[in-house]
Amino acid sequence: MMNKLSIKVGLLFFIFIVLVELLLFFILYTNLANNQVDEVMDNLLARGNTHRDVLEDHYNKSTMEHVGIMESASDFVVVITDTNGNVIVNSNPVEPEIKQVIQSAVQQPISSDGEIIEEKWKTKKYIASDSLIKVDGEIKGHVLMFAETNKVKNMLLQLGNQFKIIGILTIILTIITILILSKFITSPLIKIKEATEQIYKGNKQIKLNLKRNDELGSLAKTITRISHDLDQLKTERSEFLTNISHELRTPLTYIKGYADIINRPNIKIEDTKNYSSIIKDEAEQLSILIKNLFDLAKVDQNKFAINQEWTPLCEVIQSVINRLRPAFNDKNLTIEEHCPKSLVAFIDPPRIQQVLINILDNAKKHSFEGGKITLNVSDTSNEIEILITDEGEGIPEEEIPYLFNRLYRIDKSRSRLSGGSGIGLTIAKEIVESHGGSIKIVSELGKGTSVKVNLPRGEKYV
Numbered sequence: 001m002m003n004k005l006s007i008k009v010g011l012l013f014f015i016f017i018v019l020v021e022l023l024l025f026f027i028l029y030t031n032l033a034n035n036q037v038d039e040v041m042d043n044l045l046a047r048g049n050t051h052r053d054v055l056e057d058h059y060n061k062s063t064m065e066h067v068g069i070m071e072s073a074s075d076f077v078v079v080i081t082d083t084n085g086n087v088i089v090n091s092n093p094v095e096p097e098i099k100q101v102i103q104s105a106v107q108q109p110i111s112s113d114g115e116i117i118e119e120k121w122k123t124k125k126y127i128a129s130d131s132l133i134k135v136d137g138e139i140k141g142h143v144l145m146f147a148e149t150n151k152v153k154n155m156l157l158q159l160g161n162q163f164k165i166i167g168i169l170t171i172i173l174t175i176i177t178i179l180i181l182s183k184f185i186t187s188p189l190i191k192i193k194e195a196t197e198q199i200y201k202g203n204k205q206i207k208l209n210l211k212r213n214d215e216l217g218s219l220a221k222t223i224t225r226i227s228h229d230l231d232q233l234k235t236e237r238s239e240f241l242t243n244i245s246h247e248l249r250t251p252l253t254y255i256k257g258y259a260d261i262i263n264r265p266n267i268k269i270e271d272t273k274n275y276s277s278i279i280k281d282e283a284e285q286l287s288i289l290i291k292n293l294f295d296l297a298k299v300d301q302n303k304f305a306i307n308q309e310w311t312p313l314c315e316v317i318q319s320v321i322n323r324l325r326p327a328f329n330d331k332n333l334t335i336e337e338h339c340p341k342s343l344v345a346f347i348d349p350p351r352i353q354q355v356l357i358n359i360l361d362n363a364k365k366h367s368f369e370g371g372k373i374t375l376n377v378s379d380t381s382n383e384i385e386i387l388i389t390d391e392g393e394g395i396p397e398e399e400i401p402y403l404f405n406r407l408y409r410i411d412k413s414r415s416r417l418s419g420g421s422g423i424g425l426t427i428a429k430e431i432v433e434s435h436g437g438s439i440k441i442v443s444e445l446g447k448g449t450s451v452k453v454n455l456p457r458g459e460k461y462v
């Protein structure tokens with residue numbers, strides 16, 4: 001429960017609000033209390049001084065009584081005493097607390113402007129001021145003014161109550177915030193968490209549509225995409241394994257079959273030669289396949305390092321063509337090559353050779369007897385383009401998007417005869433892309449195929 005995100009965020013919010021409230025309360029409370037107390041004291045002293053002024057002008061009993069009557073109607077208490085503290089006139093009954101103040105007042109000398117003589121409003125019942133009555137330079141007595149501290153205390157109590165109400169409101173607000181948070185933040189997070197658990201358990205179809213445009217929405221979309229990719233990856237992997245075992249099994253069946261035949265008694269010497277050459281071909285095919293699979297594994301582990309160097313591209317192309325020429329001659333294929341001789345490219349030569357061999361090998365396999373293959377290199381300021389075109393059987397349009405998938409072949413049975421296992425283009429694509437380039441196939445069924453390889457030009461060669 002305490003681990004719930006909404007509770008954590010809510011509590012944080014709550015603590016923050018309470019802290020702010022406490023701070024505000026403290027500042028307001030002390031300020032208000034001080035102001036209020038100061039005001040009362042100033043008032044008290046001013047009133048006492050006024051009475052004193054009147055009494056200094058008319059120092060007689062009736063004026064004193066008049067002052068007493070005036071204050072009996074106010075919130076204050078006035079007590080007029082002689083110099084010894086004997087009460088002459090009082091507006092309200094003289095309580096023991098008042099008596100105490102009077103006693104200490106007559107013992108302490110005070111200035112002629114009057115003074116606050118009791119200011120402990122928190123602990124005492126009254127605060128008090130004292131003004132000296134002087135007639136012709138002689139001290140005649142004291143005008144003592146008292147104000148009950150209850151009023152100030154009540155006012156501050158009210159303030160405290162208001163802050164309590166605000167506190168309760170804060171708690172309610174926090175609960176609402178927690179509810180809102182849990183709806184808008186936590187519940188989508190819980191959904192995401194459940195979805196990822198589903199993915200972990202191997203559930204294929206994750207649908208996480210939060211209908212939100214914020215970060216959580218895009219997180220949900222990413223998770224959905226990852227789950228689909230993962231699913232696709234799993235399917236691809238199992239297809240891949242099935243294909244591989246098939247690819248390995250077929251040549252092995254041939255090898256085993258022909259080896260059995262050779263071992264039969266009475267086998268003719270020509271047949272032995274024939275069959276052993278088939279065994280050799282199949283074994284070669286197998287070793288090529290295994291080498292390709294190793295390359296693929298490297299691609300998958302991101303260990304497909306390329307070592308680029310400035311290389312005369314046309315020489316690389318020429319050596320590939322020379323290598324493939326016998327195979328081309330077998331099918332009476334002509335190859336036309338156009339390459340700007342001075343062209344220098346920033347490439348990994350053996351890897352690019354592999355790309356060209358894979359593409360030209362495809363062109364050869366899918367060309368008709370006596371056909372023509374062209375290889376054109378063009379060079380712009382920031383790109384090198386290698387275009388290899390054949391006039392062979394072409395590729396159905398709907399197959400083109402899948403050609404670069406590993407082990408993908410169009411006509412499985414026929415390709416098998418011509419030795420393909422559907423890895424050539426996958427490897428070519430990986431190599432070209434790790435050079436920062438791209439590879440594209442354009443084809444028309446019955447007319448021929450063009451493979452376009454674009455490589456970045458690299459820094460200017462010096």
Ligand SMILES: Nc1ncnc2c1ncn2[C@@H]1O[C@H](COP(=O)(O)OP(=O)(O)OP(=O)(O)O)[C@@H](O)[C@H]1O
Pocket residue numbers: 292358362363366390392393394395403408409410411415419420421422423424425426449
């Ligand atoms: N020039 C082309 N003309 C017609 N079809 C082609 C051409 N190039 C590729 N293809 C088709 O694309 C498929 C995939 O090609 P890819 O080179 O990846 O595999 P492969 O040639 O069958 O086997 P591998 O190259 O691994 O020996 C081929 O099986 C073939 O059907």
Ligand SMILES: [Mg+2]
Pocket residue numbers: 358361362420422423424425
């Ligand atoms: Mg191929």
